[in-house]
Amino acid sequence: MRDFSCFGENGVQIADAASSSSSASVTTSSGKISQNLVTCVYQCRLRNFSCLIITITWSKNLMGQGLCVQIDDSTHQCLCKVEIKPWLFSKRRGFKNLEVGSKLIDIYWDLASAKFGVSPEPLVGFYFAIVFNQDLILMLGDMEKEVKSKIDASSFAPNVVFLSKKEHIFGKKIYSTRAQFCGKGQVHDIVIECDLLGTNDPCLLVRVDGKTLMQVKHLRWKFRGNYTILVDGLPVEVYWDVYNWLFGKLMGEAIFLFQTCLSAEKLWAGQTILEPSWSSSFRRDSHSQGLGFSLMLCAWKNE
Template sequence: MLSKSLPAEKPFFHSNPSLPPPPPPPHSTMRDMVACFSDHAVRVAESSCSGSFASSLTSPPLTANKNTASSSYKATLSTRKQLLVNLIWHRTNTGDASVLVAVEENSSAKRDGQCQVLRKKKGNRPFPAGNSACTLFWDFSAAKYAGAAPEPVKDYYLVVLADDELVLLVGDTCRDFIKSKFERKPRVAEFSMYRRAEQVFGVTHHSTKARFCSGGREHEVMIRCKGDESDAASAELYVCVDRKRLINVRRVSWNFRGNQTIYVDGSPIDVLWNVHDWWFRGSPSGGGAATFVFRTRSNMDSRLWSEEELAKGTSQFTLLIQASKNR
């Protein structure tokens, strides 16, 4: 059940309309937070994807000039071993699609793991990840996409098998694949998504779906970000969940950064936004990105989460959306 949003907590945006908007602080919370997600993204995509990789690769990436979506999962095997699995979906202007799958052991001191770039429509691939023997199975040959979205929406599967246990099942045809592939269904490990990141270009309106807690229902999250410094009268900046407007930002010239707590299914969700570059640097010809971050909070007594908490990979769910005016 959705309820009314709370007043902004510890706001860090300018709020006096009689003064000109201040320049952005050199090390703002929002900038540091976004850097925590994206510093290593391009290097991951361009690397050879062999050997060990740093723990920072588990951060949801933002890759330039592509519609990109990434999902990060934690899986717990029957042996209580934990694996981290990242799926990074790319789709170019020409319609070419690919996915990078990265697997590592959460308990490994060196964070050894492997990442695999899947460009073929169908196949399987064995590989080691730390001390785990993994195999990827995938089939995108009949996959359906929604417009230019990088991630398929139906008629596909991507399965990760580790130490003879299914640690990730993505896609609507996983069940059929498992029935045809295995005489006896392997054990399914406990797994859940803990991060989701999306980067889109050339839009002022973006809609996605998110499940903010394990076992909870899926919600539609919609963001509207329209206007710039030269056309303040037509500015629109708001956030809806299940088509109900929960955040409405006015006077964007001053409130280009902020945070607010909303309730979804009775649980507090912290929402942070930064539209400075979209508002002041964005134009029809180039530049400008708006960033929104959603993160569940365990209870209202805990403080507003920080970028340091993000880096620790806590159990709370995080959704990051970055929208750019053009490519």
């Protein structure tokens, strides 16, 4: 992802398929966190039973809030990529019409009244919608009436599966987020706690809705591993890699993966967790094998 700027036509930048391999960085040369990112991946089924993969990255940096949407076909070829620049000075609502070959893609957003927490992903008071060949295929937010009144579409019944979410979280001892592990299930509060100061034998805790579901003692010997917890009656496999916290750089990240399908373990066989290719490889395999929802957390320690 290129560096954001607040200026330009409607604060929108279009990237072609050739540039889709670029990704956003969260560290500068000095090791400081420069940008907070949340990446969500959705699978949208079309009328002809083919699928599109839509990746939305919400970002926050010193210039403000921004987002990027990439649309891939079922073969994971990028159809288009649109970057909506930070809106510290630019408009928070708009639309973009694209023509990709014989395909018509319309993207609409309204974040003028959006409410945010710590995360760059909006909570309420917004909508983000994509229309593909006159069919609404994705609608995010809580402004359904506004979407239907402003969007020209022949169908308003999207068939969408939320595949995965990758989020950067920050803290000194406690790291928290919220996640929904199944389509219409409960939204859960997830807290990861790890105190590395003042002890020679740190312990890792994972709590869901205030209840401790996982405890890892002797963390210096068990800095990588996996464990199964139950959420909404479903098994959720939790993988962790806290090597950088214990033995790496001061600002290093720890990786946590919550996967609702136990067969995800097969994807980890023979792979090193913190290799740069790991996350992209996992994403491709999870799509092709039809795995359940996955939540990947990159936990950064604040100074």
